[in-house]
Amino acid sequence: MKLDLNTKIKNMDGVELEGSELNKILANALIGEEKNIPAVQAHDWALKLWNEGIIEIEEDGRRLIEEFVQGNKTLHVLAKAPLLRLIKAVR
Numbered sequence: 001m002k003l004d005l006n007t008k009i010k011n012m013d014g015v016e017l018e019g020s021e022l023n024k025i026l027a028n029a030l031i032g033e034e035k036n037i038p039a040v041q042a043h044d045w046a047l048k049l050w051n052e053g054i055i056e057i058e059e060d061g062r063r064l065i066e067e068f069v070q071g072n073k074t075l076h077v078l079a080k081a082p083l084l085r086l087i088k089a090v091r
Contacts, residue, residue: 001062001090006053009078017078022086023053025079026065029072036071037064062090 009020027050030042037045045065048055057065066087069080 001057001059002054003057003062003065003087003090004054005049005083005086007082007086009082011078020079021053022079022083023049025075026069026083029075030068033068033072033074036068057090062087 005021005023005026007022008016008018009022009025010016027046030037030046030049034042041061041064045055045057045061055061066084069075069083069087072080075083
């Protein structure tokens with residue numbers, strides 16, 4: 001399954017925010033907090049997301065990332081909600 005995060009956060013008016021690429025936001029979160037995801041896997045996903053915006057994952061990986069995002073205390077809801085929608089849509 002491909003998780004494609006090549007999209008930007010939209011503000012409350014639906015306007016894309018500059019510098020708000022979801023792939024880079026999740027990559028930074030994965031590098032910054034080791035929680036539920038093995039360090040090597042988090043690093044590999046972060047590099048691929050940062051550079052390509054897309055990662056290939058299995059259902060177990062999708063669940064790990066979903067739990068990571070849901071439990072992350074540093075991600076703002078404006079980032080968390082679209083990330084979770086995109087992650088849940090991958091099947």
